[in-house]
Amino acid sequence: MSCPVSHQAMPVERVDPLMPPPGYAQLLAEAPVTKVLDLIGLQTWLVTRYADVRAVLGDPRFSSDFVAPELKGLREEEDFVKPFIRLDPPEHTRFRRALTGEFTVRQIRLLEPGIRQLVEDQLDQLEKAGKGADLVEHFALPIPSLVICQLLGVPYTDHDRFQSDSKLLLTRELAPEDRMRAANQLRDFMLELVHLKRREPDAALMTRLIERSAEMEQPFSDLELASIGMLLLVAGHETTANMIALTTVALLRQPEKIEALRADPGKVDAYVEEALRLLTIVQHGVRRLATEDIEVGGEVIREGEWVIASLAAGNRDPGVYPEPDELDADRKRVSHLSFGFGPHQCLGQQLARVELQIALAALFRRFPGLRVELPEGEEIPYKHDMLIYGVHSLPVAW
Amino acid sequence: MRVEIDQDKCCGAGSCVLSAPEVFDQRESDGIVVLLEEEPGDELRDAVEEAAERCPAAAITVLEQ
Numbered sequence: 001m002s003c004p005v006s007h008q009a010m011p012v013e014r015v016d017p018l019m020p021p022p023g024y025a026q027l028l029a030e031a032p033v034t035k036v037l038d039l040i041g042l043q044t045w046l047v048t049r050y051a052d053v054r055a056v057l058g059d060p061r062f063s064s065d066f067v068a069p070e071l072k073g074l075r076e077e078e079d080f081v082k083p084f085i086r087l088d089p090p091e092h093t094r095f096r097r098a099l100t101g102e103f104t105v106r107q108i109r110l111l112e113p114g115i116r117q118l119v120e121d122q123l124d125q126l127e128k129a130g131k132g133a134d135l136v137e138h139f140a141l142p143i144p145s146l147v148i149c150q151l152l153g154v155p156y157t158d159h160d161r162f163q164s165d166s167k168l169l170l171t172r173e174l175a176p177e178d179r180m181r182a183a184n185q186l187r188d189f190m191l192e193l194v195h196l197k198r199r200e201p202d203a204a205l206m207t208r209l210i211e212r213s214a215e216m217e218q219p220f221s222d223l224e225l226a227s228i229g230m231l232l233l234v235a236g237h238e239t240t241a242n243m244i245a246l247t248t249v250a251l252l253r254q255p256e257k258i259e260a261l262r263a264d265p266g267k268v269d270a271y272v273e274e275a276l277r278l279l280t281i282v283q284h285g286v287r288r289l290a291t292e293d294i295e296v297g298g299e300v301i302r303e304g305e306w307v308i309a310s311l312a313a314g315n316r317d318p319g320v321y322p323e324p325d326e327l328d329a330d331r332k333r334v335s336h337l338s339f340g341f342g343p344h345q346c347l348g349q350q351l352a353r354v355e356l357q358i359a360l361a362a363l364f365r366r367f368p369g370l371r372v373e374l375p376e377g378e379e380i381p382y383k384h385d386m387l388i389y390g391v392h393s394l395p396v397a398w
Numbered sequence: 399m400r401v402e403i404d405q406d407k408c409c410g411a412g413s414c415v416l417s418a419p420e421v422f423d424q425r426e427s428d429g430i431v432v433l434l435e436e437e438p439g440d441e442l443r444d445a446v447e448e449a450a451e452r453c454p455a456a457a458i459t460v461l462e463q
Binding site: 101103104106107333334342343346347350 | 409410411423
């Protein structure tokens with residue numbers, strides 16, 4: 001049976017800013033695998049159930065190897081290297097395996113003392129900035145930016161150069177030329193870094209990667225090294241920054257949860273997993289391209305068709321999570337989809353977890369009376385306009 | 399219970415080490431899964447099953463004996 005053209009738009013309007021668009025609950029119940037018009041107007045299958053999201057993202061026949069449709073035509077420059085999240089195995093494996101050793105549970109644990117210190121320093125900064133200070137500017141953004149800079153060996157004094165371009169890259173509606181310009185500037189920034197580390201090796205990740213690459217069967221070119229650096233830099237700071245700020249907003253709505261967390265800080269990991277699940281900042285899901293006809297949840301997705309796996313919907317699948325909208329730190333541990341699934345699942349997830357756990361526990365320990373303090377008549381500026389959800393700013397007091 | 403791993407499938411996400419550190423580790427060089435205990439005791443069943451469920455690459459198989 002061929003599927004008719006869909007005029008149904010993908011759910012995008014939120015009613016409650018801390019909940020996914022209500023359309024997803026309906027799709028989960030009534031049409032878990034269905035055709036929609038996606039955000040850029042393409043006919044796309046939208047997959048919402050937990051099991052189906054895992055089936056799509058875990059199946060290599062759903063390819064990641066495509067140029068994002070919104071960039072078609074622009075990305076034909078000769079020296080353009082696709083980020084490795086846009087490759088399939090085995091090409092993807094060449095990149096991933098060169099990096100996994102850097103992000104193991106053990107490696108990340110070694111970073112914990114440094115992160116703790118850095119979090120305390122940022123809390124001092126926030127306190128000094130005084131009441132009404134922006135939590136994003138003084139806490140949520142600098143922590144992961146500093147961590148990824150230290151890890152990669154990027155001088156933090158350059159943070160203005162990469163933070164503004166990263167933000168542009170993640171803006172939903174942006175002229176393709178502007179997106180390309182931001183990408184090219186970031187690439188040049190990372191190329192400079194690669195050249196610097198070749199001249200002056202240090203103890204950080206980019207230097208180790210250059211050394212490891214030299215021993216590989218097919219060593220990375222400088223452009224490939226720069227593309228790895230770019231991906232780690234962008235993915236490493238924007239996502240975690242948004243999670244720190246958005247989790248703060250979510251917890252402030254439920255002060256009893258903050259009390260419980262303060263009483264039992266050892267459970268911070270369970271709170272973080274629930275926050276990751278409920279807030280799912282990769283708000284519009286993950287795109288794949290079918291390379292053959294594949295059945296998912298009773299529907300046949302045809303070769304050449306687009307699929308979006310909705311992480312946010314799968315994370316609230318009532319068949320998997322009883323009372324899916326509740327933040328329940330005692331919930332039976334089921335994995336969530338916020339880091340994706342399959343061979344592309346977030347490489348930096350253990351680092352993100354540690355940063356979130358340390359930052360959130362420390363924030364509520366230092367400021368038990370933390371509250372949102374908006375100027376009169378203003379509302380929290382949620383990131384409806386971005387690919388990664390969060391808040392643009394969050395004025396707080398204590 | 400017997401545990402099998404597939405190092406070719408493994409993508410080094412580290413979920414198994416969080417779920418069942420007594421049974422799984424990651425190679426220092428490339429983060430790929432290492433099996434510490436092929437036949438873990440029953441007290442580790444929940445942890446091992448959680449590890450298998452969470453593995454993004456379906457690289458862990460739990461076999462009954």
